[in-house]
Amino acid sequence: MNNKEFEAVIKLPANIRYEYFIKKVADYEEVWALYDDGFVTASDEKGNKILPFFPKKEFAQNYAKLEWANCKPITIELDDFINKWLPGMEKDEIKPAIFPVDNKFAVIEYELLLRDLENELENY
Template sequence: MNQREFDSVIKQPPNIRYEYFIKKVADYEEVWALYDDGWATAQDVDGNMLIPFFPKKEFAEYCAVNEWNKFKAEPIDIYEFIEKWLVGMKKDRVKPSIFPINEDLVMVEIDVLLRDLSNELENY
């Protein structure tokens, strides 16, 4: 990914970044998250636990600041993400935070995320 693409995507509103996320993770068959002796988490205004996920390593690294400054970007296989992560998160009532940039994020229900990923993966 070149700097122009990075700069362009990072400035998009959350709904456009969500669409980018779906397309890129289906295309590359991997999701990125931040890890350091455990996965990076956050909380929404209601106190629900969130796990941030990114479409590419560069975006995850860009968000490894402040309380996540020691975290490293780690890939997750898309099928493991779908079959294990999302199923376990739903059971544990943990919400995915899709492609957050600072406080600007998309929180989507796991069933919607599963549907969108499945639909996009059918194109491959």
């Protein structure tokens, strides 16, 4: 990814970054998260526990700042994300925060995220 594309994508609104996330995750069949003695979690403004996910390593690295500066991007295979992660997160009541930039992100319901991923994967 070139720097011009990177800069353009991180300036997009959260809903458009969500669409970008769905397409790139389906293209590369992987999801990125941040890890440091466990996967990074946070809370949204409603107090929900969230776990941020990214479409590419570069975006995860960009988010690893300040209190998460020691975190490393780690890849999750898309099949594992769909079949293990999302059901486990739903059980544990941890919401997926899709493609955060600064403090702007889309917190998505599991069923919607799963449906959108499956619909996109049908194109392949």
